[in-house]
Amino acid sequence: MEAGTQIVDQFQNAIQRANSDVSDLDTSLKNFGPIAREETILQRQKRETEVFISKVNDLDNMLDDLESRYDSMKADSYVTPSGGLKAQLDQLRNQQEKLRDKSEERLQEVQTIYGTLEGVTDNLRRMRTCINRASDELEMQEPIGTDVNAIKRLQDELKMLPGDAAADDNSHMLLQFVPGDAADDDDIHPAAAVGAWRWCC
Known part of the structure; x- marks a missing residue:
């Protein structure tokens, strides 16, 4: 019985660490600044969001391990479904999915704005080239003068x-x-x- 109590205590500590990790990720996501309208900043925000999504995905292994340990404790009758540990695991999964959805949505928005801005920049560059060519051709025209x-x-x-x-x-x-x-x-x-x-x- 004492061994079972120790196993449950270790599991609860692991749940607390997982909660702390999820809470830190949630804070990081909230601290992301508004999506920029400048190419260099957008590139940085894209990299930051991709790194964040990678961290969210890393939670999968940890949560899978916790669920496996919970099933073992349940099979050994160390815990019961009404004990609340399963509810904590489910809550962690839900929080992870919300973080994943929000971060992927942000990444999509960053990529969309970056693509639009890149297209506008290309159009302006082509327009500037056309204007310069027209200006050069205009300068090549001979003045009418008094002839x-x-x-x-x-x-x-x-x-x-x-x-x-x-x-x-x-x-x-x-x-x-x-x-x-x-x-x-x-x-x-x-x-x-x-x-x-x-x-x-």
């Missing part, structure tokens, strides 16, 4: 755009400031140059 031939070429290009009437009206704006037949000369009147420059810009 009447360049302005006439622009007139022809405008006429090729959809909406012939509108393009034709706009193209004539380039030369509307030229007095008389100056449009046929090599030099454009200063007023025409200013008007053309303002229209293009």
Whole structure:
């Protein structure tokens, strides 16, 4: 009988240690900060959550061992179902499952936000590349300046755009400031140059 009492006492001590471990994990989960919106922090939170889930899963072996020991004590009539030890074991299992569910849910949320943020970052990177290319191409364009031939070429290009009437009206704006037949000369009147420059810009 004394041996049975010692076995039960050892089992109760093991239950207390298991309760302490579960309580520590529960506190750790509650101390996790809110999910970030920055890639570096999200990567760290992902690793932390994965480590936490590993610790929760490690409880399986401990709880399996406790349940096996309980069954042995029950078979030897050292304990009875009404003694409360089985209820404590069941409670530990329930707490473990709650910790597992919450931590896996957090990991899923971290991964989802990280994937979304990564996609946005990639889109911004591609957009920045397109803008830089467009800027480079714009810088390569020759200025119209006061060259009447360049302005006439622009007139022809405008006429090729959809909406012939509108393009034709706009193209004539380039030369509307030229007095008389100056449009046929090599030099454009200063007023025409200013008007053309303002229209293009």
